[in-house]
Structures are given as C-alpha cells and as structure tokens.
Amino acid sequence: MYAKVNSLGVAGLNGYTVQVETDLSGGLPQFTMVGLPDSAVKESSERVRSALKNLHYQWPASRITVNLAPADVRKTGPVYDLPVFISIMAAQGKLPAVSGESAFLGELGLDGTLRPVNGVLPMALAAVQNGIKELFLPAENAAEAAVAQGLTVYPARTAQQVVLHLCGAEKLTPAEPTGYDADGVWLGADMADVRGQLVARRALEVAACGGHNLVFVGSPGSGKSMLAKRLPGILPPLTYEEAVETSAVYSVAGLVPAGKGLVRARPFRSPHHSVSATAIAGGGSVPRPGEVSLAHNGVLFLDELPEFSREALEVLRQPLEDGIVTVSRVHGSATYPCKFMLVAAMNPCKCGYLGHPTRPCSCTPSAVDQYLRRISGPLMDRIDLHVHVEPVAYGDLAQAADGESSAAIRTRVAAVRQLQRERYQALPGVYCNAQLPGNRLRQFCPMTPAAETVLRAAFERMGLSARAYDRILRVSRTVADMDGSEVLDSRHIAEAVQYRSLDRRFTPVSL
Incomplete structure (x- = not known):
C-alpha cells in the first residue's frame, strides 16, 4: 500500500515543498527512510513508532519504506515527524485520501504531542507559493504561520487531533492572523x-x-x-x-x-x-x-x-x-x-x-x-x-x-x-x-x-x-x-x- 503527503523544508531563508511517500510491502518488518535525511530525521522512526502505539494506533507489521522527495536536497531537523506519522496512517487505510493541497509539519513527542519547530514562517510562505491551501502544525507555531496570506493554518496539540480532523470527527479551529500595526509605541530608552x-x-x-x-x-x-x-x-x-x-x-x-x-x-x-x-x-x-x-x-x-x-x-x-x-x-x-x-x-x-x-x-x-x-x-x-x-x-x-x-x-x-x-x-x-x-x-x-x-x-x-x-x-x-x-x-x-x-x-x- 502506498500514500503520499506534503511537507515543507527550509534552506537558508528559502522554503521548499517535500513529498513524504510511504510504501508498505511484504517481507520482514523493517523501517527504511531515504531521501538524504540527517540523523534527526532518521530518528523520527522511533518517535513515530512510540507515538502511534501510545495513541493506540497500529504500527504496521510489514516492510516500511519512507521517501523524502526531492532526494537530492538534504533534509534536516524533526520537522518531518508529523507528515511521516500521517503518511503511515494513510498507507494503512486508516485515513481518507489526504488532499494534495494540505501539508503537515511538526516534531512528535513519544506520547503523540506536537512540539514546535524552527523556520515555520519561510516554510509557510513557500507553501502559499506552491499552491498549498492548508497547513497542519504545532499550536505554538500557528501565529507565525498565519502571517502567510492565503493559507489556512490548523494548530494542533497532538497528532491525534490531526487524525480526528482528517477523519471528520473533530474539526480543528483555524488560526486567525493577528494583523500588523506599524504605529507601535517605543518603550525602550528615550x-x-x-x-x-x-x-x-x-x-x-x-x-x-x-x-x-x-x-x-x-x-x-x-x-x-x-x-x-x-x-x-x-x-x-x-x-x-x-x-x-x-x-x-x-x-x-x-x-x-x-x-x-x-x-x-x-x-x-x-x-x-x-x-x-x-x-x-x-x-x-x-x-x-x-x-x-x-x-x-x-x-x-x-x-x-x-x-x-x-x-x-x-x-x-x-x-x-x-x-x-x-x-x-x-x-x-x-x-x-x-x-x-x-x-x-x-x-x-x-x-x-x-x-x-x-x-x-x-x-x-x-x-x-x-x-x-x-x-x-x-x-x-x-x-x-x-x-x-x-x-x-x-x-x-x-x-x-x-x-x-x-x-x-x-x-x-x-x-x-x-x-x-x-x-x-x-x-x-x-x-x-x-x-x-x-x-x-x-x-x-x-x-x-x-x-x-x-x-x-x-x-x-x-x-x-x-x-x-x-x-x-x-x-x-x-x-x-x-x-x-x-x-x-x-x-x-x-x-x-x-x-x-x-x-x-x-x-x-x-x-
């Protein structure tokens, strides 16, 4: 079984889209991640495995191959934990087809909680430029991502909230842009x-x-x-x-x-x-x-x-x-x-x-x-x-x-x-x-x-x-x-x- 979800990365100040592809095949249980991941990205397998089990979802008893495309760009940081989690759930048929206009990012705790990551604003701006309409991410990063105009930002505290939203059980409330007031009062030294x-x-x-x-x-x-x-x-x-x-x-x-x-x-x-x-x-x-x-x-x-x-x-x-x-x-x-x-x-x-x-x-x-x-x-x-x-x-x-x-x-x-x-x-x-x-x-x-x-x-x-x-x-x-x-x-x-x-x-x- 195969599933693909969108995520994002950042190089310098330039964001770019990343496709997280997951394939479940026969053979001895094994997890393989390809696509030029660094150590923090490779370790996501253990975070995702623990999060799935602690949220009472099933870890596939099969060969799991995860590809982060494009494969010639180095992927860094824990930002891909949530998209890997969602793609494995989708590959098992536990989720409806994920829209190509949605993207996911965030670090997972072992209990399934979502933790903030760095570089969210450049990634959110890149999402808009690449036609992505919805972004699911940790609640702490929501205000930052909501700056990007034309993007609906869904803040979540746990990966389970994202799953329930995608299944239509409990919808997440979109984050509201805070706006910008350029007439601030200087409160520093006078x-x-x-x-x-x-x-x-x-x-x-x-x-x-x-x-x-x-x-x-x-x-x-x-x-x-x-x-x-x-x-x-x-x-x-x-x-x-x-x-x-x-x-x-x-x-x-x-x-x-x-x-x-x-x-x-x-x-x-x-x-x-x-x-x-x-x-x-x-x-x-x-x-x-x-x-x-x-x-x-x-x-x-x-x-x-x-x-x-x-x-x-x-x-x-x-x-x-x-x-x-x-x-x-x-x-x-x-x-x-x-x-x-x-x-x-x-x-x-x-x-x-x-x-x-x-x-x-x-x-x-x-x-x-x-x-x-x-x-x-x-x-x-x-x-x-x-x-x-x-x-x-x-x-x-x-x-x-x-x-x-x-x-x-x-x-x-x-x-x-x-x-x-x-x-x-x-x-x-x-x-x-x-x-x-x-x-x-x-x-x-x-x-x-x-x-x-x-x-x-x-x-x-x-x-x-x-x-x-x-x-x-x-x-x-x-x-x-x-x-x-x-x-x-x-x-x-x-x-x-x-x-x-x-x-x-x-x-x-x-x-």
Whole structure:
C-alpha cells in the first residue's frame, strides 16, 4: 500500500515543498527512510513508532519504506515527524485520501504531542507559493504561520487531533492572523534622557533619516553607548514587508517570541567584543544566521570597536556593501539578508583621553597609531558618519529640563524616510539614501557650483577614497532631505564632510 503527503523544508531563508511517500510491502518488518535525511530525521522512526502505539494506533507489521522527495536536497531537523506519522496512517487505510493541497509539519513527542519547530514562517510562505491551501502544525507555531496570506493554518496539540480532523470527527479551529500595526509605541530608552551632546544627537538623527552607518569616538563616560542604544527608538516603525523579512530570519534562528506572529520592533544586536567571525557572519555545521542577519532591518552595535578581533571586523565588509551574506559549509550553503545599520563606539586611543579638554593623554603617538590600526581603512570607509563625542559639561548634566523625546525625533525621521521611499520607488531594493547605488548618485544628488567646490576641496585635502566620496554624497542627500531641499548646497556638503572626523583627526597616515 502506498500514500503520499506534503511537507515543507527550509534552506537558508528559502522554503521548499517535500513529498513524504510511504510504501508498505511484504517481507520482514523493517523501517527504511531515504531521501538524504540527517540523523534527526532518521530518528523520527522511533518517535513515530512510540507515538502511534501510545495513541493506540497500529504500527504496521510489514516492510516500511519512507521517501523524502526531492532526494537530492538534504533534509534536516524533526520537522518531518508529523507528515511521516500521517503518511503511515494513510498507507494503512486508516485515513481518507489526504488532499494534495494540505501539508503537515511538526516534531512528535513519544506520547503523540506536537512540539514546535524552527523556520515555520519561510516554510509557510513557500507553501502559499506552491499552491498549498492548508497547513497542519504545532499550536505554538500557528501565529507565525498565519502571517502567510492565503493559507489556512490548523494548530494542533497532538497528532491525534490531526487524525480526528482528517477523519471528520473533530474539526480543528483555524488560526486567525493577528494583523500588523506599524504605529507601535517605543518603550525602550528615550532620547529625552540625553543631556547636551547636540552634535552627537544631530548626527544620530541624520544616520536614522538616511540609514547610514555611524561610529562615535570619545573618551570614557562621554555617552557613546547611551546614544547608540537610543537609536532604535528614533527609527521609523517596521513596515509589514520589513517585519516579514525580519521574522523569517528569527524564525530560522528559533528566536520568534512564543505566540507572536511577527517581530514588531527593529532588532538591536550588541555582541560582546569577544565574538567570533562565525558568530558575526553566521555558520555552523548546519548554516544558521549570524549577528549581521539577526540585525536585518535594525541596528548592529559594536561597543569598544578596536577590541574586536581583526577577523570579526573584516567579515563585516562584504555584508555592509551587499546587504546579503552567503554562508558555505560541507552540508550546503545558505544566503541571508543583512541590511542593517552599523553603529560603533570607540575611544580615541588606548587610555581614552586623546583630545580630552581637561585630562591629559598618556599614550605615545606610536601607541595611538597602533590602537587605530586595529580598524582597517576599508572598513572605516564603509562607515558614513565619524562623530567625535565631547565630554558632557556640568551645566548640561545639572539642567532640570529633559531633552527632545525619541517620539518627536521619530516623527521627523519617518517623514524623511517616506520621502526617500517615494523618490526611489522605481529602484528595487532601495528604500533610503544609504542604499542608493553609486551609479545613481549623480541622478539623485544634483549639486550647486558652490557645493561642487566644497566637495572638491575636501576630497583633495583629506585624501578621500572613491567610496568615501560616494558616502559623503549620500549623507549630503540626507541632510538636504532634512532641510527640505532637492539640490545639495554647500552647507549640506560641509555638514557631511565634518562627519568624517576619523579622516580629519584620528586616522593615522597609514589609513
């Protein structure tokens, strides 16, 4: 006897359909699974056998062959327990013919309970693309799968509930999509707590408006980390499309909050400086998203930037440029999105007091040069804004009035971002100025003759690279957008140039 049911798999962030075929034939009782399964998939035979017996169903006393098609794609994880269970029941004639428009996934406990699995959202989206109308899965994954429009999701606590539904005895209640509200209220750290630091606050708003990378340079205690941690609060809320993209990454990583369909807040990732290059980019024996992908559509914050290993920092260069990262391992490769804002904080030297107005620096020039050499020139070129953070004056700390709130700044940022979305709607994948391709800069960044003069003088005097030239234009475009100007004027170029403090002040000649 033969039966076939649909299931799903995921490779990277791409879901795909899997046909679970079961054949019962004569011969000595034996269970064989083919179709390139890994160890977790092969072990499903014991989980399915125990679940069938504990739910008082019969385990076939015959030769059982299960094929997972396509056979040339490696199958991983316990996601195929439920479809194997259903296909064996159908092959015995215990179930009516299973519709080709239905799919099943989930891990089985030995008592037949269904346990959640990772990667459900990409699989649900793939189900819709492949014409599947119904998806049966563990109840804990239902909210996540219900995000996929055009798919009826049936959450179940046990495999027996799925069997009863298919037999028409007790119908399962479909999960309801939770919807998406893009106007969420930021409940994190607020910009109103920041005292003084007008230049740094302005730079942070410019970075948020254009999606630019940013590094704060200043002495210990000047507020670099405090400012960086408030960046998510002034970024515009995630759009529905961005929320789906971000949630897909978190789904594969198993980090979607229980009972939540979508990640609703922009990610803020802050790995310790001891993090490895693999943890930054992603990897493992089975590829998994790294920090750059977990920060997709959000912020990756690197505190004490020079303390990170050279390897960990250099692995950032390609993701910052391309917005995607490809991880290749023995068992296959996976490509993950990683369009994030990089925000870093660092001291100007080893002791931290180079340029401090009152405390002398104890570092020698060679020590300063050695400290800054830990950050390569190509990486620094990819950071748009280099901002020196001055120590906070006593008068600013003692003032009673709060600064401008994150909510007020967020409103301005959202308006500028919307302007950019409308401007670049004909350019696929471009939503803000930081993503503007180099070959379109002249088209979207017209300059006055005075602006051309300022930019030429800065380029020649500072010895900027071609990449730094492009990034100054992108930042100038953002400053002009905040100013309500379509044409870049000299003041817009001048502000963008002054956000290159590492080129002007702290970068050694070798960089």
